[in-house]
Amino acid sequence: xxxxxxxxxxxxxxxxxxxxxxxxxxxxxxxxxxxxxxxxxxxxxxxxxxxxxxxxxxxxxxxxxxxxxxxxxxxxxxxxxxxxxxxxxxxxxxxxxxxxxxxxxxxxxxxxxxxxxxxxxxxxxxxxxxxxxxxxxxxxxxxxxxxxxxxxxxxxxxxxxxxxxxxxxxxxxxxxxxxxxxxxxxxxxxxxxxxxxxxxxxxxxxxxxxxxxxxxxxxxxxxxxxxxxxxxxxxxxxxxxxxxxxxxxxxxxxxxxxxxxxxxxxxxxxxxxxxxxxxxxxxxxxxxxxxxxxxxxxxxxxxxxxxxxxxxxxxxxxxxxxxxxxxxxxxxxxxxxxxxxxxxxxxxxxxxxxxxxx
Amino acid sequence: xxxxxxxxxxxxxxxxxxxxxxxxxxxxxxxxxxxxxxxxxxxxxxxxxxxxxxxxxxxxxxxxxxxxxxxxxxxxxxxxxxxxxxxxxxxxxxxxxxxxxxxxxxxxxxxxxxxxxxxxxxxxxxxxxxxxxxxxxxxxxxxxxxxxxxxxxxxxxxxxxxxxxxxxxxxxxxxxxxxxxxxxxxxxxxxxxxxxxxxxxxxxxxxxxxxxxxxxxxxxxxxxxxxxxxxxxxxxxxxxxxxxxxxxxxxxxxxxxxxxxxxxxxxx
Ligand SMILES: Nc1ncnc2c1ncn2[C@@H]1O[C@H](COP(=O)(O)OP(=O)(O)OP(=O)(O)O)[C@@H](O)[C@H]1O
Ligand SMILES: [Mg+2]
Numbered sequence: 001x002x003x004x005x006x007x008x009x010x011x012x013x014x015x016x017x018x019x020x021x022x023x024x025x026x027x028x029x030x031x032x033x034x035x036x037x038x039x040x041x042x043x044x045x046x047x048x049x050x051x052x053x054x055x056x057x058x059x060x061x062x063x064x065x066x067x068x069x070x071x072x073x074x075x076x077x078x079x080x081x082x083x084x085x086x087x088x089x090x091x092x093x094x095x096x097x098x099x100x101x102x103x104x105x106x107x108x109x110x111x112x113x114x115x116x117x118x119x120x121x122x123x124x125x126x127x128x129x130x131x132x133x134x135x136x137x138x139x140x141x142x143x144x145x146x147x148x149x150x151x152x153x154x155x156x157x158x159x160x161x162x163x164x165x166x167x168x169x170x171x172x173x174x175x176x177x178x179x180x181x182x183x184x185x186x187x188x189x190x191x192x193x194x195x196x197x198x199x200x201x202x203x204x205x206x207x208x209x210x211x212x213x214x215x216x217x218x219x220x221x222x223x224x225x226x227x228x229x230x231x232x233x234x235x236x237x238x239x240x241x242x243x244x245x246x247x248x249x250x251x252x253x254x255x256x257x258x259x260x261x262x263x264x265x266x267x268x269x270x271x272x273x274x275x276x277x278x279x280x281x282x283x284x285x286x287x288x289x290x291x292x293x294x295x296x297x298x299x300x301x302x303x304x305x306x307x308x309x310x311x312x313x314x315x316x317x318x319x320x321x322x323x324x325x326x327x328x329x330x331x332x333x334x335x336x337x338x339x340x341x342x343x344x345x346x347x348x349x350x351x352x353x354x355x356x357x358x
Numbered sequence: 359x360x361x362x363x364x365x366x367x368x369x370x371x372x373x374x375x376x377x378x379x380x381x382x383x384x385x386x387x388x389x390x391x392x393x394x395x396x397x398x399x400x401x402x403x404x405x406x407x408x409x410x411x412x413x414x415x416x417x418x419x420x421x422x423x424x425x426x427x428x429x430x431x432x433x434x435x436x437x438x439x440x441x442x443x444x445x446x447x448x449x450x451x452x453x454x455x456x457x458x459x460x461x462x463x464x465x466x467x468x469x470x471x472x473x474x475x476x477x478x479x480x481x482x483x484x485x486x487x488x489x490x491x492x493x494x495x496x497x498x499x500x501x502x503x504x505x506x507x508x509x510x511x512x513x514x515x516x517x518x519x520x521x522x523x524x525x526x527x528x529x530x531x532x533x534x535x536x537x538x539x540x541x542x543x544x545x546x547x548x549x550x551x552x553x554x555x556x557x558x559x560x561x562x563x564x565x566x567x568x569x570x571x572x573x574x575x576x577x578x579x580x581x582x583x584x585x586x587x588x589x590x591x592x593x594x595x596x597x598x599x600x601x602x603x604x605x606x607x608x609x610x611x612x613x614x615x616x617x618x619x620x621x622x623x624x625x626x
Contacts, residue, residue: 034624034626068626069626072624072626075456075457076456076460077453077456077457077624077625077626078624078626079624093460095460098457098458098460099457099458102457104457110450110451110452110453110454111449111451112370112449112451113449114373114374114375114376115373115374116373119369119373120373122369122373123366123369123370123373124366124458126362126363126366126369127362127363127366127459128458129362167454
């Protein structure tokens, strides 16, 4: 299987993207409960977020978090218990020629094993509204041109992923929803996918990619939407998320004035601060607990709490998704060795749109 | 849009190998049965089964040779239709199908349309095989072929129609039963055992015989006129248009059930 030429997905046959939609994917108070009674599964619960065009958004969460269920609700395959999921302001089934507007590939790549790659695409081409020749274009684009006439039953996982991606690109859609597209790709394939997704976003398309590991999409995404147990735990730009991963120190003093002066004197970056009567609390960034402790000792400032957190992005992701989703405050320490609480500035912000930083 | 859905469904059918394997088997099987039946006619005694009081005109008998596919071969278009939905669920292609056409009603109608067309092909090929093989044998042994008679050709045409209806019935059944193994078992069990036995048992009483005429197999035979079972006097049949209506009622009822059960569910 040869690598595709540099990604240039625009076909000669379809117009520029974003012609039927503003490309905004919006999920509002979306809830899905499978089954009823004691055996009911609360797959998604009051989930709200927004995905913007021109950016690659990572839709992240551990296994069973509800990513696939959310995408299926966006695509009209699963009926929400409550809430709405729209693309360009419309429900999927209200979009005229939806495959022309939204390209979606869901986790279980779905092909008839007896069909060839080209025939698979030719089956959907009429409804997407593109000529059969478009099948060969997208096959070339994903690097499957040489195996176009082979039956899909003999394809490797990576080849299936590429074919699934080719299917989504058939209609040159302005919105792409991809469920774990990197699954089964070799490192070269992942690098290729990264380039393709970035190029698609650069063209102004909305690109949503799900994954259960942050590191897999870290180099690809601009924004992140992180869910766990069906609920939103974080939505922001990647830099904003990364900022949370900076070393930070949580410090509390009963002498607010002294602590204020200490912080000001050392010029520490303040992540968050709080006041409770005479007491003050600070979240300090880019500084270690040892430095703060030494400075407080030198300045004779009484401390009631001094806790350092040094977390990497992946650790942060684990923290965000492992703790039961709750509105924790920075001051409330997590009991025992369990995951640290989510700092208040990043606590679940249910209707904060992704990509605040533009 | 609807045309596109029809084309898509048609392509789904013809890009897999199953349909032409079934078509080839059907053609061979029908040719064999018609040839055998045609030859047995030359042996004089056609009244297998219920005895010598039976009075059959020769063209009745010959018609049952040409329309043997309706009596014995309807399982092929039925299967092709029945597998249309189960294949989508088995290989999870129902997801891209519904992404391309979110209206589930339209998907169902497109499948009925495309499978009806393929059913016509099965009907034409199966019937043609019977006519060629049966007529060939009759001609070879010096019997009258009745191929010059309009009534014969009418039966042949109605045989094609009846077989196409079976493909529709299969598609409708498949919309209700999406498990591939289950639907195959049900189709084979019903067509090979349940209905034939039910027809024999029911025909023992006069009211039962009237009920039996409404079974799908009997209705299908009614469409094409002559048939093996009726030729042997085992059951009475409806008129051709009544048979057609009965089959269509089965199609509509099963499709409606499929639409409000299977096709209302979440696709996960
Ligand atoms: N049809 C269904 N019936 C019952 N429960 C379901 C159904 N589909 C999904 N679930 C449940 O909903 C929850 C969310 O599943 P979902 O597939 O959306 O998770 P995910 O985030 O995609 O996980 P993964 O990373 O493993 O793909 C899980 O607990 C799952 O068991
Ligand atoms: Mg999933």
